[in-house]
Amino acid sequence: MDLTARLVELNAAYARALDNEEFERWPALFAEACLYKVTTAENVARGLEAGVMYADSRAMLEDRVSALRRVNIYERQRYRHIVGLPYVMGAEGDGHRVETPFLIVRIMRDGTMSVFATGCYRDLVAANGAGALSFRERVVVCDGGRFDTLVAIPF
Amino acid sequence: MDLTARLVELNAAYARALDNEEFERWPALFAEACLYKVTTAENVARGLEAGVMYADSRAMLEDRVSALRRVNIYERQRYRHIVGLPYVMGAEGDGHRVETPFLIVRIMRDGTMSVFATGCYRDLVAANGAGALSFRERVVVCDGGRFDTLVAIPF
Amino acid sequence: MDLTARLVELNAAYARALDNEEFERWPALFAEACLYKVTTAENVARGLEAGVMYADSRAMLEDRVSALRRVNIYERQRYRHIVGLPYVMGAEGDGHRVETPFLIVRIMRDGTMSVFATGCYRDLVAANGAGALSFRERVVVCDGGRFDTLVAIPF
Numbered sequence: 001m002d003l004t005a006r007l008v009e010l011n012a013a014y015a016r017a018l019d020n021e022e023f024e025r026w027p028a029l030f031a032e033a034c035l036y037k038v039t040t041a042e043n044v045a046r047g048l049e050a051g052v053m054y055a056d057s058r059a060m061l062e063d064r065v066s067a068l069r070r071v072n073i074y075e076r077q078r079y080r081h082i083v084g085l086p087y088v089m090g091a092e093g094d095g096h097r098v099e100t101p102f103l104i105v106r107i108m109r110d111g112t113m114s115v116f117a118t119g120c121y122r123d124l125v126a127a128n129g130a131g132a133l134s135f136r137e138r139v140v141v142c143d144g145g146r147f148d149t150l151v152a153i154p155f
Numbered sequence: 156m157d158l159t160a161r162l163v164e165l166n167a168a169y170a171r172a173l174d175n176e177e178f179e180r181w182p183a184l185f186a187e188a189c190l191y192k193v194t195t196a197e198n199v200a201r202g203l204e205a206g207v208m209y210a211d212s213r214a215m216l217e218d219r220v221s222a223l224r225r226v227n228i229y230e231r232q233r234y235r236h237i238v239g240l241p242y243v244m245g246a247e248g249d250g251h252r253v254e255t256p257f258l259i260v261r262i263m264r265d266g267t268m269s270v271f272a273t274g275c276y277r278d279l280v281a282a283n284g285a286g287a288l289s290f291r292e293r294v295v296v297c298d299g300g301r302f303d304t305l306v307a308i309p310f
Numbered sequence: 311m312d313l314t315a316r317l318v319e320l321n322a323a324y325a326r327a328l329d330n331e332e333f334e335r336w337p338a339l340f341a342e343a344c345l346y347k348v349t350t351a352e353n354v355a356r357g358l359e360a361g362v363m364y365a366d367s368r369a370m371l372e373d374r375v376s377a378l379r380r381v382n383i384y385e386r387q388r389y390r391h392i393v394g395l396p397y398v399m400g401a402e403g404d405g406h407r408v409e410t411p412f413l414i415v416r417i418m419r420d421g422t423m424s425v426f427a428t429g430c431y432r433d434l435v436a437a438n439g440a441g442a443l444s445f446r447e448r449v450v451v452c453d454g455g456r457f458d459t460l461v462a463i464p465f
Contacts, residue, residue, distance in 0.1 A: 009159070078196065082257075085393050105298075113272075160312055163396070168397055260425055
């Protein structure tokens, strides 16, 4: 399977885990030592390191999921990720730098839908022990910057 | 051509037939004996079988298109399907189970655009006699649940 | 790499150049003699040739980018292209006719997001001297028709 097909597979699994609310499947898509960060294009342009979400290991992502399961019981909106076409920037070590645009729609309980976020995933992907691709880095660069109510949900 | 590329081809043909209003091309993407159903995530979660649209053969899909052609003359909105990345769940018989997210934008006659529906296609695909993939099942699971005016349009 | 993967690569590079505002990368994706046009489905249906943007060479695209850089300094909205799955219509000469749906979200400075445009890219692609695919034709057929304020931005 070529790199494009493997990137499709990885990104499709990512979106599916989140949208099906199978959050426990989400950390498994990352390497054990990893970088996961949610930030904005404006922060990146200004050189600001701070983001709205940060983790540097799969264990931290698992903690996040546990917290989400405790806190989020009454939250009834759903999300739908539409992941665009991956752009391979080039090889880096035994992995690849990739940028992939995304769009997230939020669906409220009454059926109202709206564009919740758009942006670009800036990834470093590499084969894990089992030969499948996983994320060593996924930096989620959001185009907009209003995330007041929803910081608990992975992007 | 690998499975990912063939799924891209099938889903692109599906979206194109609907968005170009070449509805007659739509049934040909299904097997003769097939399941096509439009339902909601809420119905699926509750175990409800009922959907807003149902067909169990290509002939029923063709009837639907004929009805659409008769009824729908004055309807002037357009739709645009953005189909996301397919996720292959696994093999089943000589086919594959696949889940693919989608987003449908509705464009009104005055140019107003809005997110009309999002959701996930839950498919069983297999090669037809000609070697191309077709749908044995396509269950359209919509995230929201308001379809009052538009049940006539395939998703 | 098969055609689907190459189309993914080309379309991903296109979207990325525009959304990252690396406009100078955009003309390089076209052949030197090329057709680039932005029009609407309504114009196409009526057989009208006129579009909201037109170029028939890479040099004209480069001029357009230069103009954009001069005029557009104070424009602060961002755009995000989500390019759908490419549909290969067939071979033509040493190239291929392809149709690919797209969705563009506009992000205002205050973070407000809205669907700005949807439509279909009608392309003729062929390998350039370096072996990569480039556009001989890209006709951008927009579903809606209100482009009053933003004709300067490539679609």
